[in-house]
Amino acid sequence: MESTLEERRQSETPRSEIVVARGLERTFGTGEAQVRALEGVDVAFERSRYTSIMGPSGSGKSTLMHILAGLDRPTAGTVEIDGVEITGLDDGELTELRRDKLGFVFQFFNLLPVLTAEENILLPLSIARRKPDREWVDLLIDRVGLDDRRTHRPSELSGGQQQRVAVARALVTKPAVLFADEPTGNLDSKSSDDVLRLLRAAVDEFDQTVVMVTHEPDAAAHGDRLIALRDGHLVHDAPPVSADAVIELLKTLA
Amino acid sequence: MLSLTFKNLWARKWRSIMTAIAVVFGIALVAGTYVLTDTTTQAFDEIFVKSNEGTDVAITARSEVDQEDGSTPSFSASYLKRVKRVDGVELAAGTVFSPGAILDRERDSTGGGFSPQFISSTLPERLESLDYVEGTVPAGPGQASLDKAAAERSDLGLGDVVTLVGTGKAEPFKLVGLTELGGASFGGTSIAQVTLPIAQRLTGKQGEFDQISVAAESGVSPEQLRDRISEVLPDDLRVETGTENAERNADDIREGLSFLTIALLAFAAIALFVGSFVIFNVFSITVAHRTREFGMLRTLGSSRNQILRTVLLESFIIGLVASVVGILVGLGLAQGLSAILAAVGAELPANALVVLPRTIIVSFLIGIGITMIASLIPAIRSTRVPPIAALSETVAAGGTSRVLLRGIVSAVLAVVGLALIAVVLIGGLSGGSAALKMGAGAVCVLVAISIFSPQLVRPAASAVGAPLERVGGLIGRLARENSQRNPSRTAVTAAALMIGLALVSFVTVFASGLSSSVDKVIEQNFVGELVIQNSGGFLDFPPKAVEAAGEVEGVEAASGQRYATALLDGKGTSISSIEPSTVAEVVTFDWNEGSDQSMTALQDDQVIISEGVADSQGAGAGDRISITSQKGESKEFEVTAVIAPGTLGLTGDLVVTQDTIGRFFGVDLDSSGLVKVADGADVDQVQQKIEDALKGPFPTVDVLNQQELKDSQQEQINTLLAMIYVLLALAVVVSLVGIVVTLILSIYERTRELGMLRAVGMSRRQIRRMVRYEAVITAVLGAIAGLVIGVIFAFLLGIPLEGDGFTLSYPVPVLVVILILTAVAGVIAAIYPARKASRLDILEAISYE
Numbered sequence A: 001m002e003s004t005l006e007e008r009r010q011s012e013t014p015r016s017e018i019v020v021a022r023g024l025e026r027t028f029g030t031g032e033a034q035v036r037a038l039e040g041v042d043v044a045f046e047r048s049r050y051t052s053i054m055g056p057s058g059s060g061k062s063t064l065m066h067i068l069a070g071l072d073r074p075t076a077g078t079v080e081i082d083g084v085e086i087t088g089l090d091d092g093e094l095t096e097l098r099r100d101k102l103g104f105v106f107q108f109f110n111l112l113p114v115l116t117a118e119e120n121i122l123l124p125l126s127i128a129r130r131k132p133d134r135e136w137v138d139l140l141i142d143r144v145g146l147d148d149r150r151t152h153r154p155s156e157l158s159g160g161q162q163q164r165v166a167v168a169r170a171l172v173t174k175p176a177v178l179f180a181d182e183p184t185g186n187l188d189s190k191s192s193d194d195v196l197r198l199l200r201a202a203v204d205e206f207d208q209t210v211v212m213v214t215h216e217p218d219a220a221a222h223g224d225r226l227i228a229l230r231d232g233h234l235v236h237d238a239p240p241v242s243a244d245a246v247i248e249l250l251k252t253l254a
Numbered sequence B: 001m002l003s004l005t006f007k008n009l010w011a012r013k014w015r016s017i018m019t020a021i022a023v024v025f026g027i028a029l030v031a032g033t034y035v036l037t038d039t040t041t042q043a044f045d046e047i048f049v050k051s052n053e054g055t056d057v058a059i060t061a062r063s064e065v066d067q068e069d070g071s072t073p074s075f076s077a078s079y080l081k082r083v084k085r086v087d088g089v090e091l092a093a094g095t096v097f098s099p100g101a102i103l104d105r106e107r108d109s110t111g112g113g114f115s116p117q118f119i120s121s122t123l124p125e126r127l128e129s130l131d132y133v134e135g136t137v138p139a140g141p142g143q144a145s146l147d148k149a150a151a152e153r154s155d156l157g158l159g160d161v162v163t164l165v166g167t168g169k170a171e172p173f174k175l176v177g178l179t180e181l182g183g184a185s186f187g188g189t190s191i192a193q194v195t196l197p198i199a200q201r202l203t204g205k206q207g208e209f210d211q212i213s214v215a216a217e218s219g220v221s222p223e224q225l226r227d228r229i230s231e232v233l234p235d236d237l238r239v240e241t242g243t244e245n246a247e248r249n250a251d252d253i254r255e256g257l258s259f260l261t262i263a264l265l266a267f268a269a270i271a272l273f274v275g276s277f278v279i280f281n282v283f284s285i286t287v288a289h290r291t292r293e294f295g296m297l298r299t300l301g302s303s304r305n306q307i308l309r310t311v312l313l314e315s316f317i318i319g320l321v322a323s324v325v326g327i328l329v330g331l332g333l334a335q336g337l338s339a340i341l342a343a344v345g346a347e348l349p350a351n352a353l354v355v356l357p358r359t360i361i362v363s364f365l366i367g368i369g370i371t372m373i374a375s376l377i378p379a380i381r382s383t384r385v386p387p388i389a390a391l392s393e394t395v396a397a398g399g400t401s402r403v404l405l406r407g408i409v410s411a412v413l414a415v416v417g418l419a420l421i422a423v424v425l426i427g428g429l430s431g432g433s434a435a436l437k438m439g440a441g442a443v444c445v446l447v448a449i450s451i452f453s454p455q456l457v458r459p460a461a462s463a464v465g466a467p468l469e470r471v472g473g474l475i476g477r478l479a480r481e482n483s484q485r486n487p488s489r490t491a492v493t494a495a496a497l498m499i500g501l502a503l504v505s506f507v508t509v510f511a512s513g514l515s516s517s518v519d520k521v522i523e524q525n526f527v528g529e530l531v532i533q534n535s536g537g538f539l540d541f542p543p544k545a546v547e548a549a550g551e552v553e554g555v556e557a558a559s560g561q562r563y564a565t566a567l568l569d570g571k572g573t574s575i576s577s578i579e580p581s582t583v584a585e586v587v588t589f590d591w592n593e594g595s596d597q598s599m600t601a602l603q604d605d606q607v608i609i610s611e612g613v614a615d616s617q618g619a620g621a622g623d624r625i626s627i628t629s630q631k632g633e634s635k636e637f638e639v640t641a642v643i644a645p646g647t648l649g650l651t652g653d654l655v656v657t658q659d660t661i662g663r664f665f666g667v668d669l670d671s672s673g674l675v676k677v678a679d680g681a682d683v684d685q686v687q688q689k690i691e692d693a694l695k696g697p698f699p700t701v702d703v704l705n706q707q708e709l710k711d712s713q714q715e716q717i718n719t720l721l722a723m724i725y726v727l728l729a730l731a732v733v734v735s736l737v738g739i740v741v742t743l744i745l746s747i748y749e750r751t752r753e754l755g756m757l758r759a760v761g762m763s764r765r766q767i768r769r770m771v772r773y774e775a776v777i778t779a780v781l782g783a784i785a786g787l788v789i790g791v792i793f794a795f796l797l798g799i800p801l802e803g804d805g806f807t808l809s810y811p812v813p814v815l816v817v818i819l820i821l822t823a824v825a826g827v828i829a830a831i832y833p834a835r836k837a838s839r840l841d842i843l844e845a846i847s848y849e
């Protein structure tokens, strides 16, 4: 099954790098309290692929992702998204970038409690004052399995449903990349599975690009590629073989 | 425990400071008021003590009824001989001390606005309290002295000419001396001295004194001498030692100032009332935010009481700090207030600021008291947090909304409040207790509305937010939703603003009613074209002025009018006079009994009465009523007519002839002169001619046409209105601080949400706009509620006043402007919170829990 998917992607999509990071360094604090979260990371992400980032706690996963997504600035190094160098952009330009090219899924579901599920999904478009592509939205809502929950408020949804809303919200603008930081960290295994499947489908069916930080070997096994960090260095970069292999890998990193 | 409290306060220092600010304003006004009035009182004490230096016994006439201008009757100079013959009198001399006008070279007043000016006579050196710091004591005709402060104000020096106006024509004098009262400050008041005969002539008191000052021989105590002198004098003269006289005068001033004190304290109470809403809100929100912390403390074994104590201790400390700051600000405010008073022409004498222990104690009691009371309900709520809350994920949303309880409490309060108001409206408006009831009723109603308002916030915010949603789309929608998310929080914030705006709209409507009523009276009752009145607005002028105006070509009739207070049945009652021969040419009234003809026919022993007097005396035309003058003499007058209500003070409750008010009631000066221009004559030209004729002899007099009269009345109303606005602004500012702090706390609550919005593409501007809209919604909610309530109160209070010729008018454009200004104020209040929200670091926000 893995291989057939791989073949299909190779045949249909051109291999181009949508996110390119070079020589990323990130230092927090000064003097005694100084922490070097990233110590020179070079990494690129290709279109229509699903990459998992793993590593021990404190290894710099979140830091890397925040920098890739333009939420944080590196101490040194550069990031290019879809051909645009983002490290020099100002707040307004970054906002535009987030609107057009990026989608986010956070560990905490982060929906607006005052809006319905559908309104939450449409939120990025409303903020940008853009007309939603109805067909796409309906397809999306159907695909995340919330057709009968459109008018529910977040407080009336389960954690898994909320996270699926968040995924749909991240996809509604058809971003160049979707970043997810431990999207299943707060979910039970059934809900986790739903969300992971959804991300997988986003890549396979909708041709999206997903970069996901996770601690769960099962989750990482869903991806096309697994990179691992330790102490701010990239220490592993290969397609995942199986969940068990991932567990082994993690043991060697710890 | 204590250190934990301090750490907590410090950790939330901004909100603690904002909470304190909510009280600081009110306390500052309380402290400022006390400091101002204490300082003024002490300055007057000093003036009176100093002016009686050297005087062992002072003899004055008793005043049976206080006059509005504070004047006392004079008495015959013949008593001086009797006093001089009393054993133990070393020296006795009579003086005149009478209100007048002191003008400089340009014939401008040497005082400002409402500050009184006095013409007094010189005394023998031993009795004279004024020190001549420059020049000499006036010794003959054409010589005068002036107090140094007034001379400096008007840039006058020795040898310059000053013009004095008493009850006759203006006269020029050469300035020969400058005086001081032992360094005491007079404020805006000025005093000129001339020799006794000239002072008597200027003030129309030939053969009379205002006071006899006596010095005792050595060995005779002032008390002994006082007793001996009072034996030889009639009862209507008051004989006092110098000290007693000073104390009595000081007491009078204190009484006069007590009105100012009460009025200012009332505004302080309003600001504090509004502040208590803000405190309540901040504590409620803080307690909600700390639910988990309290739960944790409970799991660690804290008792409910300990939790209660921590919260109350925090509010105690905030109250304490607010009081200290409030007192300090109050010192500055006292100076600011006296500057405002000076600016409107009522400069008070002032030395160094006087801070009595009472000021400090009251400020602390109120500051700490209000803060702790307002935080009591949130504090009690904090004790209800169960230990399990330590484990709960979500932060509790704040107060429980027990709709039924709220409904009942607010209904009871509303009924009590309306009942109090109704009692006043039905029972009559006069008296301090009525004002107190009215105020208590208004407070009850406002609190009732505030308690119930969370129920109204949802629909009201939807309505107010609708236009914003149309303009702002999603942003407007989110702002509206945010304002509805915690209805009681929005309600309390808006209610705080509502109170200030209710008062603003109340006085606005009332003032507009007053000026349109005044206009109406001028149009309907005043048939003359021109009015002669004092340029100072308040001081009266010699009757010769009206006489002179009557002789000007083109004038058909000029009719003088005087006002005073007389005693009717032991009660001070306003009395005015008319000149029967000319009055019908210049005014017309509605009559219950009689007609305009009754004025023309009025005799010296007759009186026209108001409906109020007719009712209280049960008197009508043909009846006789006894009226007592200021000197205490009583006389019977025959009632000839009853004026219908609605003259709005154009006449007194009693109306007598000019001769009677002069001779019997001792009022020698005209308050106004009404002029009828001859048919065919040009009003403007006649006005100019009268002005020319009066300018020389009567420089303190102005001639106004009807429009100018309206304008001058309008200006007086506006001045008062402006002062009230300034004082109410304090309460409004406090409620805006409430909006600021509530917004900041809400933003803090929604940090993660804001981070997410930013992450999915919301720009800083959009975030700012969202916060701004929310502030506008809250502000407009408060403004609309306040405007409606204010208008309703004005309407209610206007009902019983209708009889006095007062008709309400609703200045809709002004109210709309107020509404818009409030929305703008909301935008301004949102500046800081909006900036804070838009500057949130996205990363921190999304990883914030």
Ligand SMILES: Nc1ncnc2c1ncn2[C@@H]1O[C@H](COP(=O)(O)OP(=O)(O)OP(=O)(O)O)[C@@H](O)[C@H]1O
Pocket (backbone or CB within 6 Å): A028, A029, A035, A036, A037, A055, A056, A057, A058, A059, A060, A061, A062, A063, A064
């Ligand atoms: N804002 C910050 N200030 C100081 N140090 C920080 C900050 N953010 C991260 N760090 C430090 O940088 C290092 C990397 O943190 P990062 O959050 O990227 O780790 P992570 O791999 O995501 O860990 P986890 O799996 O626990 O989420 C850690 O040592 C962390 O303490």
Ligand SMILES: [Mg+2]
Pocket (backbone or CB within 6 Å): A061, A062, A063
């Ligand atoms: Mg992380």
